[in-house]
Amino acid sequence: MKICIQTSPNSSVVPFNYQQKLVGTIHKWLGANEIHDKISLYSFSWLLGGKKSDQQGYTFPNGAKFFVGFYNDAYLRLLIRSILSDPLMFCGLEVRDITIVDEPTFSEDAELFRLTSPIFIKRYHDESKRHKYYFFDNKESSELMTETLQHKMRIAGLPEDTTLKIEFDQSYDHKQIKMVTIHGVKSKANMCPIIIHGSPQSKLFAWTVGVGNSTGSSFGSLL
CATH class of the missing domain: 3.30.70.1900 (Alpha-Beta Plaits)
Structure with missing residues (x-):
């Protein structure tokens, strides 16, 4: 299963190397559990919808969007519950909406x-x-x-x-x-x-x- 997360606009510039902050946010939401020490059967995207504000980073005037996918739906449900209780991220970004992404229908072709x-x-x-x-x-x-x-x-x-x-x-x-x-x-x-x-x-x-x-x-x- 995969979800799409939509955030508020940022209140301070999001640095170019924000990925560490995003990783930390995901792990904060997941909390202490065994998946941190195992091979990752999950993925999450970078923040989408940003514009370069200056030489320091990005701004997201309409908020950011990113995707999170888990093979085990139980972890995704845990993530959603944690987000609802603690939607704050970083640089003023705050989760405003979570939607489940429809799974594509794939064929045998490349x-x-x-x-x-x-x-x-x-x-x-x-x-x-x-x-x-x-x-x-x-x-x-x-x-x-x-x-x-x-x-x-x-x-x-x-x-x-x-x-x-x-x-x-x-x-x-x-x-x-x-x-x-x-x-x-x-x-x-x-x-x-x-x-x-x-x-x-x-x-x-x-x-x-x-x-x-x-x-x-x-x-x-x-x-």
Whole structure:
């Protein structure tokens, strides 16, 4: 299930690197529970509808909109209850409305997905003892995105989908690499639509929980 959250206008400038504040807000609403230490079967988007106010950040004169999706509906119900009792976010943003998003009807054909937050892909390499980041122009990216979603599907108890394949839409003309700083850690992520091949169930799962690494930290949200 996925919800759309609409907020009030901000009262102070929302900094460009607001993602850490958004992650903190989501975790505040979820409270203390076991999902913080597990692989994320959920995703949430960046704030939509903003305008650059100056060199410091964004303003949301009509309020912000963002999406949150959970594979386990129980956590989404917990989130909604917490929001209703504590709607304050940051920079004067306050939740004004929550709506349930209708689930798309997917087919067996390859389907295009737009992003509401960039896709983050990384792997730890034993030889170098460092993480390597992957981008839309790396041939390994498709395999790694597919591998991550397959792993999440196994954790969720879903059947294996041998037809599953995720790839960046290489025909998209406005591909970007986004630098994101969360808890002082700078990460590079991909802003480029993706194409998913596979079963309707796999596509719905991806639409809900996101694609790539760190979907629980505002990466990989799909629309």
